[in-house]
Amino acid sequence: MKSYHAQRRLSLVFRYCLLALLAILWIIPIVWIILASFSYNDTGFVSTFWPKQFTLQNYIGIFTSDQFPFLYWIRNTLLVSLVTMVLSTFVTICVAYTLSRLRFAFRKKFLQIALVLGMFPGFMSMIALYYILKNFNMLNLGGLTLVYVGGAGLGFYIAKGFFDTIPVAIDEAAVMDGATKWQVFIHIGLPMSRPIIVYTALTAFIGPWIDFIFSGIILSSSGNAKTYTIAYGLYNMLHSTKGASTTYFTEFIAGCVVIAIPITILFIIMQKFYVSGITAGADKG
Amino acid sequence: MKTWKKVMLGSVTLLASMALVACGKSSSSTDTSSSKEVTGTVKLWVDTTQVPYYKTIVKNFNKEYPKVKVAVTQSPNGSANAKTDVGKDPAKAADVFEVPNDQLGSMADQGYINPLSPASTKTVKANNVSVAAKAVEWNNKLYAYPFAEQAQTLYYNKSKLSAEDVKTWDGITAKGVIATDFTNAYNYYPVFLSAGTNLYGTDGETLKGTNVANAKGVAAMTWLAQQKANKNVMQTSNALNQLKSGAAAATLDGPWNSANIKKILGKNFAVAPYPTVNINGKQVQLKAFLGIEAFAVNSHTSTKNQKAAATLAEYITNKKSQLIVYKNSGQIPVDKDAQASDTITSDPVAKAVMTMSKSSDHSIIMPKMAQMATFWNLSAPLINGAYTGSIKSSQYMDKLQTFQDAISKEN
Amino acid sequence: MFKKHNKVQPPATYREVWSKGDVSFKLSFLLMGFVQLRHKQWAKGIALLGIQIAFWVWFIFSGASALSMLSNLGEIKSKKVVFDQTQGVYLTKLPDNSVLILLFGVLAVILLLAMLGLYIAHLRSMRTLYVQLRDGEHVPTNHENLHALIDERLHSTLLAVPIVLIVAFTILPTVYMISMAFTNYDGKHPIGFSWTGFKAFGNVLTGDLAGTFFPVLGWTLVWAVCATATTFFFGVLLAMLIESKGITHKGFWRTIFVIVYAVPQFVSLLMMAQFLDLQGPLNNILMSIHLISSPINFIGASASPLVARITVIVVNMWIGIPVSMLISTAIIQNLPQDQIEAARIDGANAWQVFRSITFPQILFVMAPSLIQQFIGNINNFNVIYLLTAGYPMNNNYNGAGDTDLLVTWLYNLVFGQTQRYNASAVLGILIFILSAVFSLIAYRRTNAFKEG
CATH class of the missing domain: 1.10.3720.10 (MetI-like)
Structure with missing residues (x-):
């Protein structure tokens, strides 16, 4: 009985991890777009994930x-x-x-x-x-x-x-x-x-x-x-x-x-x- | 706020310079007696970012021609797409619009634009450098009023490369990285010209004049293929970003980006004509396409407005207007006097562009053939194929032959 | 499809209506409306008469010439440049504008057909009226006619505006496009063009575009199958993951995925193109965690075709999975649980339950929308145009790249360098045939069509 519970628990943890991973994968590009909109940039190309310089300009x-x-x-x-x-x-x-x-x-x-x-x-x-x-x-x-x-x-x-x-x-x-x-x-x-x-x-x-x-x-x-x-x-x-x-x-x-x-x-x-x-x-x- | 300030600053300097120009010499070629009689309503298309200073130019125009009503508007997709924008509905397109010279041939054939009158032809030929007039000539008639020349040059970082280094391609790549785009035929088709082939003959107007399917063409393909192996030649779609990050020390770009590059490189900014390249063991000058920006008159403009449209096109491409355009956007004038003026000769970018455009070993005028449409479609994959190696050296000759046949077809 | 109905013999022939009807009937054969006015169906009579007069006025003043010009699309085909001495400028005498001639010709044909349809309907209603009069039945009054429009003929009232819109904004442009395929409307004949029969079809199927058409067609099909299958399959799996026992805050998880779909595509895809660039953030991230040693060219102009094609399918999953996840969720929530319980008791494991019960049921419910998605993917302009612009370049193609679909190539032919309008119209027709064949087969199989 104990092992059954443990297995259920493990399965739930695994599913949560998978879901979290997928969610992160999905949302990363969107986060990047928002970050890029706050970045200072004069080359027409954003090559980094985290902006080097933030601006509201x-x-x-x-x-x-x-x-x-x-x-x-x-x-x-x-x-x-x-x-x-x-x-x-x-x-x-x-x-x-x-x-x-x-x-x-x-x-x-x-x-x-x-x-x-x-x-x-x-x-x-x-x-x-x-x-x-x-x-x-x-x-x-x-x-x-x-x-x-x-x-x-x-x-x-x-x-x-x-x-x-x-x-x-x-x-x-x-x-x-x-x-x-x-x-x-x-x-x-x-x-x-x-x-x-x-x-x-x-x-x-x-x-x-x-x-x-x-x-x-x-x-x-x-x-x-x-x-x-x-x-x-x-x-x-x-x-x-x-x-x-x-x-x-x-x-x-x-x-x-x-x-x-x-x-x-x-x-x-x-x-x-x-x-x-x-x-x-x-x-x- | 930044753009705002720039525009403000620009217009202040512009007003000042205008005052100076106006004092110096008052309207040289146009006879003021007839100018009052030109009447009409004219719509002018310029690029979105050019609208503010063309409004100023038109204001000057109206001082001389008060009876011509001009509407300065932005073209749908920019002057680079003039042919498609006008072609979509010529009757709705502007009466006077900006167009690069390579689109003039097909637009003239299609009947979208009118030739210049004999009088205007004389003025244009007299005032502007000879390549500019030649670039807008098609079947012995001029089809547009030139106002600026564009040739790519080498932009580099002074702290990484010396003026001596940038004289040769090998010199550059020995000491630093050159960031460039081999998927753009505008950048790299001229390698074939450097290798000694012709595109539509020596005059750029001979349909069967392309001779690229030969040993010279193969040598050019080989040079392109060699660049892939060179660690210091970087394929990129965003060279400016590489210059800024310091990953690259040089790039090939046009005057339209010079202001952006200046901002990025700051005090390390430097510019030079194209270097020489080593093709087939021989050191030859790397060539560039020379493009002439011009204004053309729409043939769909109603007869009563034709004179006004032609007059406007001539005025906004005169020396004074060319200098205003230069002040605001860095476009290099083609007027002889303007090119000789101090502001231009003291500008390194202008000097480099002028060196490129002056002689035929540095550049060739972009051909105006209608077949250029096919040319652009087919040349880029060819160059890219040689560069990436997806075309093997054994296939060079076949591919070049197919390409040459396709662009030499009557349509 | 066509329902057989035993036709009741018409109680009167038109010959009978003509010979035995009064003068107003005879007149109405020529000019609609008289008979209705005569029998006090004012609204119907005035409407018919009015429409008819408007039609004839239009026909005499513009319709007839529009139709006659349709035969050769205008007389003057080439331009002439002349010098105007008085103004001192050159002028161009332009060819006849075939674009407008064709458009208004097509419009004239449609109006003519519509009028013919109205006339036939009018004949029928005239006969009914005749029979009603002859047999002494009740003749509908003006008021009854009007009342019918909100009762037994409500469908005509509700469909009137939509049908006018559909004719003007869908049928007219579509017929115009189809007829364009039979002309030489291209960069060389941009103003005055003529009918050339099937020549443009020849160019696409065997001429200079054939070497591009067939490979692009092949990739379009591969893409449509892969894009539809991957988003569907993984969408179902994601929905089951979120719906599985023990996961809390289901709404929150779903919303995270839906956000991606909700961002306008011209934003998310244009930015994705930079994200995947050779020197873009993704390559930088991968390199900084030492997953790769040199950057991967995912979708650039000089990328490898295979990598680029896989990348667009993957990016399409990023955009498409959230939608199919949403739909699958709704279906899963409504699945009958008894079958699943029974299978569980019989000792089936989770995978077996999924494979033999859940998945087939979802597939059954979603079949019609899958067909629509498949057709949608054949015409999926946004993903390709905004993400790769058709790149990587292919030196065997003419005006297309390795990831170009037929529909993006079609766009290039119209708005790109070469302006081959007729060839693009041919492509449009071929895309239609492709979609029609696939959906016909599929709808037949799913029986959805019969349901109507």
Whole structure:
């Protein structure tokens, strides 16, 4: 009996050690990024783990820089992501609810077409999107928002999986009582889908903070740094001029850390919705 | 705060220097009588970090041409990517934009830019050094207004290497480490030129003029392969960091990084033209690519703004403007008088760059062929392959032949 | 897939509607809406009539010319430089802009098809109306029509906006991209280009890009399999480790791993590239604790291809394992315990339980999302572009490196030195075919598709 306990104990110690080791391995590069953002550096390259010289200058620099209007970028991105969040969530939930709860002639066709469209690599659409927006004089934050919202119609899988798990009996009972389908949607469907709405909204909100490609294509032709979003602005900081990657490297890291913090917090909040969405969708399979 | 201060300081010195220049000589080439008549609206693209001082230059321009409205904006991905940025949507691109000379050939062929008028051609040729005019010439027409020259030079740490050491590659590597990047064709393709081969002929415009698949080309490949074995040649993507830490004593870099290197090396900062290298038992000068930075006029600019755009491009590349650009960013002017001025001749970096660019045994002008796109794609893996040894010496000839055929294709 | 339904014979043929219907029916064959207006379905009638008028106005003023220009993508193909004496400057007479001609041509085709669809739907509803009138059934009033939009036709209401967005932002660009593959739109013909049939396909499959295409395709598949398998497998193991008996503060442990996933990739991967550099912190750490004597070139331009490929898969594990750990956790928590208990009583050890019960169950639940991850990995732009930029260099390839995937190569062809738009469109189509084939096989096997 004693040896059994000892063995259990040993196994637990071993598992704790393994877990701790893995956790350290995972977190080391992140710690390094944060350390690097506080390091003094004029070579555009951080070669050591522990900075040789600490400074707050990078953070001061990024917030007061004249050429790189960081605060404008944050404001723009916040604006775009809030509008995107509201509109995208609306679109996604509408599509997901319709495809999951309503039955109509083109439902199967729609699902198949959506599946096919999702398989084309998105890059090639950029050239076309650029000219479409240009034609409507929308090569600005508004146009960028529209592009993000435009993609929402096909991103319904997880939300649909969630709706699929709600028993149909509830809807039927309401219809028996004389409710229209619209009333069912508003008074039963939406309240029950709060977790998936939160999940969809947060995903849509995070999108604009991390996309540097579409924002680059659409916003760059304005030639005015004050109209950029954060991801493209930061990316542009390093790639705009020969030698810029040396001069602005640590300020770039500081800027990255500043925006990574809120996104990380949001993501940690979101993780449980993420999991329930994915597994609910997968259960059906 | 640091950048801020620099900008402030820069603009103060700039104002002072402007006053001096303005007193010395007032607008030499442009006749003031017609200048009032030039009207239009022009959008100008410069690199993000250049915006502040180009605003000053444009202010000067507006004193002479008050009826031209100029918007100074930053280009999407910097002048190094002018071809792709303009190509994405020429109609939305700036009317006047900054471009390195090697992209001019394909941009002219594609119809993105307009040639210079005969009058401007004369002015550009008269005022600037001859390589600058030649670098922007394509099919007997000039396609851009040159304002700066770029050639890489050797930067080194004075405390570790003497002026005598840096004359030869072997001298450098005997006493110290040179940190450099063999994955960059801009750095090391010129080794083939030093070995005696041509890239697109002697004029850089002959499609079938590349002759690298021969013994000379093989000798260059062999030299590259030898560097891998040399302990004092360090392959790195971050030479500046190695200079700072003291792990390296020298590097090859361009004038755009000179301010950064000065900061890193402090009083040990020194600069020199490229050393000589020993290829196939012969001591030959290591060459560099000479790049000319220029401003070109967009062909999509509406007819009524063309004159204004051309006038602006000419003005912002005149002597006065070139000197302002030099003051703020260390770009070496190409104007003859500017090059002879005291500020330039007393600057060791400028002197080294000028030595590199002046003679054809030190540098060749980057060719403007449209095939340069293929050239850049294929030459870097070739050089890197020779350096790392992934191309065996028995394969040199085959690989060189494939390379030569690929870059000599009509498209 | 296609459900067979016994079609009820239509109670009226169109011929009958045409010959026996009143004037408004006859008129409605030409111009939609009259019959609805005649029978007081105001909203429907006005909407149909309005859409139709708008369509014809557009068609006459721009649609027709957009369609006709589609045939040759513009007359003038080459530029001409002329000297303008009055201004004293050179001007360039530019070719017709084929990019815009193609885009608006595609748009015109889509609008035309949409109109045709509407017309057919209109014919059907007209016939229904005819039958209702003929048989003296109840004819829906205007109010009833509108009410249907929030009840039995709620799907049309809810899908209207999304479908417009999908057409404008997905279908139009996709069709445009596909048609680009059949032109000579490249660096040599950047403004005025023409139709060239399958020539661009030939360049990619047998021409100067074939020597790059097939090896890159091979690596793309290897990468997608390895990236999906490693993150899944180790994600499950990590989840089981955290969920195992005796471990406390499970939420805390999970959060540590999730942080890595939460940091935006353009930050974490760009920095990771420096972390792994030849002279970067990792090599410095390893050398200072004497694990290695000389630095390892993990992902540099002159690294060894094998080392670089292993490194990107490992870095992808760093980013990908946290997600699959999260998902597996949720599944493990919901696994039925009775089977496991029964196996334990029968004397199975932990490994046997895992291999024959837990793992198959997780695999079963996660199969659909694994397929999606696989497709996602074929198109995983960020990890390659930000981490290695396609390096190490390969002197046998044209414009690609050893870790380049088809999708990053595609990006290089568009935004890199050579501007081969048509070749990149071909790649896009081939990537689509690849993804479609794989997911079709996989979905068929998992039956997920039938569930819809």
